[in-house]
Amino acid sequence: MTEVAANPYVPLPAEILSVHPETAIDFTYRLAWPGRPQPGQFFEASVPGLGEAPISVCDFGEGYIEMTIRKVGRVTDGIFAMRPGQTLFLRGPYGRGFPVERLEGRHLIVAAGGTGLAPVRSVINHFVRHRDRVQALDVLLGFKTPADVLFRDDLTAWARNTSVRITVDRPDQAWQGHVGVITTVLPHVEIEDLGAVEAVVVGPPMMMKFTVLALLDRGIPEDHIWVSYERRMSCGIGKCGHCKINDRYVCLDGPVFNLSEARWLID
Amino acid sequence: MPVPMDNFPRPESSGNSRFLSYNEFEALVAAMARDGCVMAPRRFAGRGRMSDTDLVRYGEVTTAGEIESGIKSDFSPKEALFPVQQTLLTLNAGQAIEPPEDGRPIYLFLRACDINGIDRLDGIFLRNGPEPDVYYLRRRQRIRFVLMECARSLTNCFCVSMGANRTDNYHMAIRWQPDGVHVLVRDRQLAGLLSTAGRPSEFSPSFVTRDDAPVRVPDPDRLTAAVRERDLFNHEMWKDYAARCIACGRCNTHCVTCSCFTTADVPDERVVGRAERRRMWAACHIDRFTDMAGGHSFRQDYGSRMRFKTMHKIYDYYLRFGRHMCVGCGRCDDHCPEYISFSTCINRVSEVLDHD
Numbered sequence: 001m002t003e004v005a006a007n008p009y010v011p012l013p014a015e016i017l018s019v020h021p022e023t024a025i026d027f028t029y030r031l032a033w034p035g036r037p038q039p040g041q042f043f044e045a046s047v048p049g050l051g052e053a054p055i056s057v058c059d060f061g062e063g064y065i066e067m068t069i070r071k072v073g074r075v076t077d078g079i080f081a082m083r084p085g086q087t088l089f090l091r092g093p094y095g096r097g098f099p100v101e102r103l104e105g106r107h108l109i110v111a112a113g114g115t116g117l118a119p120v121r122s123v124i125n126h127f128v129r130h131r132d133r134v135q136a137l138d139v140l141l142g143f144k145t146p147a148d149v150l151f152r153d154d155l156t157a158w159a160r161n162t163s164v165r166i167t168v169d170r171p172d173q174a175w176q177g178h179v180g181v182i183t184t185v186l187p188h189v190e191i192e193d194l195g196a197v198e199a200v201v202v203g204p205p206m207m208m209k210f211t212v213l214a215l216l217d218r219g220i221p222e223d224h225i226w227v228s229y230e231r232r233m234s235c236g237i238g239k240c241g242h243c244k245i246n247d248r249y250v251c252l253d254g255p256v257f258n259l260s261e262a263r264w265l266i267d
Numbered sequence: 268m269p270v271p272m273d274n275f276p277r278p279e280s281s282g283n284s285r286f287l288s289y290n291e292f293e294a295l296v297a298a299m300a301r302d303g304c305v306m307a308p309r310r311f312a313g314r315g316r317m318s319d320t321d322l323v324r325y326g327e328v329t330t331a332g333e334i335e336s337g338i339k340s341d342f343s344p345k346e347a348l349f350p351v352q353q354t355l356l357t358l359n360a361g362q363a364i365e366p367p368e369d370g371r372p373i374y375l376f377l378r379a380c381d382i383n384g385i386d387r388l389d390g391i392f393l394r395n396g397p398e399p400d401v402y403y404l405r406r407r408q409r410i411r412f413v414l415m416e417c418a419r420s421l422t423n424c425f426c427v428s429m430g431a432n433r434t435d436n437y438h439m440a441i442r443w444q445p446d447g448v449h450v451l452v453r454d455r456q457l458a459g460l461l462s463t464a465g466r467p468s469e470f471s472p473s474f475v476t477r478d479d480a481p482v483r484v485p486d487p488d489r490l491t492a493a494v495r496e497r498d499l500f501n502h503e504m505w506k507d508y509a510a511r512c513i514a515c516g517r518c519n520t521h522c523v524t525c526s527c528f529t530t531a532d533v534p535d536e537r538v539v540g541r542a543e544r545r546r547m548w549a550a551c552h553i554d555r556f557t558d559m560a561g562g563h564s565f566r567q568d569y570g571s572r573m574r575f576k577t578m579h580k581i582y583d584y585y586l587r588f589g590r591h592m593c594v595g596c597g598r599c600d601d602h603c604p605e606y607i608s609f610s611t612c613i614n615r616v617s618e619v620l621d622h623d
Contacts, residue, residue: 008398010363048358049534049542073560234530238396241527247583267565
C-alpha cells in the first residue's frame with residue numbers, strides 16, 4: 001500500500017468572531033485561526049456551495065486573523081450574508097509575504113490604492129507599533145471617493161506618530177483633504193537618503209504601474225521597491241495555472257515581488 | 268506527510284520479450300482488464316467533429332480489438348490522470364469528505380510523446396510548489412505505461428524536434444505486426460499475466476527519428492534576451508494570431524500537457540448545505556481565464572493568449588523544470604478550426620530571434 005499524502009485542498013473551519021463594516025461594500029472579518037501568517041500572505045476562503053476565493057490577510061494576532069473582504073462576487077456575496085458565530089472555511093496561508101526584516105531600519109514608504117491597503121495594513125501596523133524600527137515611515141493612500149476610505153480607526157491611530165497622506169479621486173463637499181491620484185502626493189514626501197528608502201506599492205494595476213514609475217523617477221533604486229500582485233487563482237498551491245506570469249506563479253513566488261523580478265512579469 | 272515523488276511503480280531495467288498471436292494478445296489484454304483497468308484510445312462511433320465521423324479518445328477497454336493502434340488519438344491520455352471534471356470534496360455539515368479512490372492498476376496504452384507529456388504534467392501537479400496534488404498523485408501511482416511503438420511520424424508530429432520521441436519509462440511495449448503482436452514486459456505483475464504465452468522474441472521498441480513537421484526550437488537564453496531587450500511579447504508576429512484565433516481552446520483541450528483547471532462548487536439541490544467541490548479543465552485561450560472578482564482581467568486580445576501559451580510550452584516551463592513542456596504530439600495543429608499551426612509558430616519565433 002502506498003503512502004497517502006495529506007490533502008492540501010481540504011479546508012478547515014474558521015469561526016467568525018466579529019464583523020466590522022469599513023465601507024458599504026468592504027467588511028473586515030475577524031476569524032478564529034491558530035497560526036500566524038506573514039503580512040501579505042493570503043488564504044483560500046470558501047463557503048460550501050458557493051466556492052473558493054483568494055483573500056489576503058489584513059491583520060492577525062493571538063488566535064485570530066483578519067480579512068477585509070469586498071462584496072464583488074459569488075463567494076464574497078455569501079460571506080456578506082454570514083454573522084459572527086458562523087463558520088467560514090479556510091486553507092492557507094499561501095504565498096510569500098512582505099520582507100518585514102528587510103524593511104527594518106529603513107525609510108519605509110507605503111503607497112496603497114483602494115483595497116490594496118488590506119494586504120499591507122499589518123505591515124503598517126507593525127511599524128507604527130514599533131516605530132523605532134524604521135528610520136521614517138510615510139503612508140500614502142489613494143481612494144476613489146471619501147466613502148471608500150478603509151480602516152478609519154487605524155488611520156487616526158497611525159497619524160499619531162506617522163506621516164499619513166490620503167488622497168481621493170473624486171471629493172464630496174465635506175472633503176477637505178488632497179484630491180488627485182496617488183502620484184500627485186508622492187512629491188510631498190521628503191527623502192533624505194534615496195539608498196535608505198524601501199517602497200511598498202499595492203493597488204489596482206494602473207495605480208501600481210504609475211506609482212512605480214514615479215518612484216523610479218524619484219531615484220529610488222529598482223530593488224528597493226516591492227509590489228504585491230492580485231491574480232485569479234483557483235488552487236493557491238501552484239497547480240491550476242490561472243496566476244502564472246512568465247515563469248512565476250503569483251501564488252507561490254508572490255504575491256509580493258521585488259520590482260527587479262516583477263518588471264519582467266509581463267502578462 | 269509529503270509523499271516521495273519517486274513513489275511510482277518503476278519499470279524494471281530488463282524484461283521479457285515475446286511474440287503473441289492475436290488470440291494470445293487478446294488473452295493478455297483480458298487478463299490485464301481483470302487485474303486492473305485498461306485505458307486505451309478507442310473509437311466512439313459518430314462522435315467526431317464532422318457529421319458521420321468517429322471520435323478516437325481514451326476510454327476503458329476490455330478487449331484488444333477495441334484499441335485503436337494505427338492512428339493518433341484525437342484527445343490525449345491525460346484524461347486517465349486528470350479527468351475533464353473531477354470531484355475533489357463533498358462538503359456537508361462542516362465536513363469535507365474525499366471521494367474514494369480505486370487502488371487497482373491502470374494499464375495505459377500510449378505513445379512515447381504522451382509518456383513524456385505525462386512527465387510534464389508530473390512537473391506541474393507534483394513538483395510545482397511544496398505540496399503535491401493528491402488527486403493526481405493517487406492516479407499517477409496506479410499508472411503502468413504500455414508504450415505503443417510508432418512505426419513512423421504521424422501527421423503534424425514534431426516529437427523528435429522537442430526531444431520527446433524517446434522514453435525508457437514503460438512497463439510494457441508493443442509492436443503490432445500483420446500476424447500478431449510483439450510485447451516486451453518490464454513489470455513483475457505484468458510478467459505474471461503474460462506467463463509463458465507465445466514464443467520468445469528479440470523485440471525492443473524503436474523510436475521515430477524524423478518528424479512530419481520539424482521545428483527549430485529557440486534557445487531559452489536567447490528568448491530571455493529577446494523578451495528583455497527586444498520586447499518579444501509585443502512583437503508584430505502575435506498580431507497575426509489576434510486576427511485568426513477564435514479562442515475556442517481546442518488546442519488546450521487536446522494538448523497532453525495543458526494542465527490548467529478551475530474549481531467550482533455544485534450545490535446538492537436535494538440536501539441544503541451539501542455541495543460538491545469539483546474541478547474542470549480550464550484553458551488560457553478561452554475567455555474568462557484571468558477574470559478576477561471586481562472586473563480586472565489580462566490578455567484580452569487573442570494574440571496575447573497565443574503568445575502566453577507558446578511561451579509556456581517552449582520557454583517558461585523550461586525555466587522552472589529544465590525541459591520543454593511541449594512534446595510535439597501535434598494535436599493542437601490537428602484540431603485548430605482556424606488552421607493555426609503551433610509548429611509554424613515555434614519556427615516563427617526562431618526566425619524572429621534570427622532576423623530582427
